[in-house]
Amino acid sequence: MKILHVVRQFSPSVGGMEDSVLSLARIQRDLLGHDARVLTLDRVFGQTDRLPATDTVQGVPVRRIAWRGSSRYPLAPSVLRHLGDATIVHVHAIDFFFDFLAATRWLHRRTLVASTHGGFFHTRALGAIKAVWFQTLTRLSIRGYERIVACSDSDAQMFAPIAGRRLLTIENGINQQKFHAASAEAPTRTLISFGRFARHKQIDLLFPLLARLRASGDDWRLIVAGRPADQSQADLAAAARAAGVTDAVRFVIAPSDEELKALFGQSSYYACLSEHEGFGIAAVEALSAGLLPVLSDIVPFRRLADQTRMGIVRTATDLDAIARDILALHDRGETALHALRSRAIMESSRYDWNDVARRYMDLYEAIHPSSGRPATHVPLDTVREGSPS
Structure with missing residues (x-):
């Protein structure tokens, strides 16, 4: 055909x-x-x-x-x-x-x-x-x-x-082999966002979220990887400065799949506070890498969380609650987080x-x-x- x-x-x-x-x-x-x-x-x-x-x-x-x-x-x-x-x-x-x-x-x-x-x-x-x-x-x-x-x-x-x-x-x-098990094996205090720099993705909310996390420890980091769309790197860098987290944010522009895989290897959490997604394929790719998802409360993300029983799902603007959930999850310790990483990889196989x-x-x-x-x-x-x- x-x-x-x-x-x-x-x-x-x-x-x-x-x-x-x-x-x-x-x-x-x-x-x-x-x-x-x-x-x-x-x-x-x-x-x-x-x-x-x-x-x-x-x-x-x-x-x-x-x-x-x-x-x-x-x-x-x-x-x-x-x-x-x-x-x-x-x-x-x-x-x-x-x-x-x-x-x-x-x-x-x-x-x-x-x-x-x-x-x-x-x-x-x-x-x-x-x-x-x-x-x-x-x-x-x-x-x-x-x-x-x-x-x-x-x-x-x-x-x-x-x-x-x-x-x-x-x-x-998703391509099951593309990022399979690519996340850090030992838990890190690093979140990653990847994809287009688009306003509906609300990437700018991740910077005040990071500021809240860093109030409990200044080793929390954020990687923002992707390609400019209707937002530029300069736009997002300005938002990071406004939140006071410039030194804790790393921008990686247009990474290859191999480069992105290496960035996953430094991270334990995937963050996306988007106001709209058709399906949310990046969140599923993150699961396949073993990243723990931190997601906005929209229909496709709720469905993903219900199907996989994985991740934090909250109203995007409730940054205090999201930060508390991340900190509570991280405080569960290395053994629990490693088990969650393995389960995330397993749950992604349904897609x-x-x-x-x-x-x-x-x-x-x-x-x-x-x-x-x-x-x-x-x-x-x-x-x-x-x-x-």
């Missing part, structure tokens, strides 16, 4: 969605024997350099296309010229690609599947406009898709009223991308059986006009 994953950002961009698409495509190619490829935009948001038009990332062929407009809704109509002979076009997230491919389905005639990845409600910004858009254009676009795959229970709750029978839930997985990828293949087969006729290639770059059929 020929599968084209369409996603607005991909490697070298860093994020949960990028990792999810790479893991899914890689397993579909390497383990399941299908021709999975990625189509994405040719610039990482916030950067000016154009990336190569063609590339291969961990064995997955990648095609990058030009775009214009805002990173909130990047316009790339040339996507139609690059669908090739894909059997399934799998769109990731709710954005221009989602709407445009649905609107032009009468022309390209591909079988469309979409994964939600949190929709577009990652922040409260433009909330009223987003709500209207969701109830109108998104609702209309869904009609062009055979299935809408919610990546989490919270996404399923969000999309159920407008997706109806098209909706099913397949939670994301295995191999199983997730097979569920997606079952879905593809259900909506487009292999025995059926292959998609007819339409030379869209030569089409001038047409009418819906």
Whole structure:
């Protein structure tokens, strides 16, 4: 089967969605024997350099296309010229690609599947406009898709009223080997945050949290690893200064997986006080490393904590309570913390991308059986006009 994953950002961009698409495509190619490829935009948001038009990332062929407009809704109509002979076009997230491919389905005639990845409600910004858009254009676009795959229970709750029978839930997985058991074997007083520097992640709350921890001992440290998005390193450094913890914070910009693994080896806790997550893949990766999660009280994190019985989950702004919980946990001693580390690694095994990828293949087969006729290639770059059929 020929599968084209369409996603607005991909490697070298860093994020949960990028990792999810790479893991899914890689397993579909390497383990399941299908021709999975990625189509994405040719610039990482916030950067000016154009990336190569063609590339291969961990064995997955990648095609990058030009775009214009805002990173909130990047316009790339040339996507139609690059669908090739894909059997399934799998769109990731709710954005221009989602709407445009649905609107032009009468022309390209591909079988469309979409994964939600949190929709577009990652922040409260433009909330009223987003709500209207969701109830109108998104609702209309869904009609062009055979299935809408919610990546989490919270996404399923969000999309159920407008997706109806098209909706099913397949939670994301992780690469079990990527960071397996990478955390410090002996407990440390170091927390780590990793991922994009995005405002909805509320990384700036970690600095006053660190200040509270250091009131009980000045050996508490925080590592902030990731890549700037709508927040810069300077923004976060200013927040660290305001909290009086500059000397206890280390910033690591755009670390490789190996560098990140080494940083995990210095840490015992993973901290994320995000106000929104679609699934929270970084928290699961942290568990696989043996890091003990310190999380905000949002739906995907509550679900993760309920399923794994691991971690501290509190209202993000209740920093005093979070600090007390961390200190109480750390005071349980090395033997208890080592046992929790082992359990975190074990609990992460339920989120295995191999199983997730097979569920997606079952879905593809259900909506487009292999025995059926292959998609007819339409030379869209030569089409001038047409009418819906």
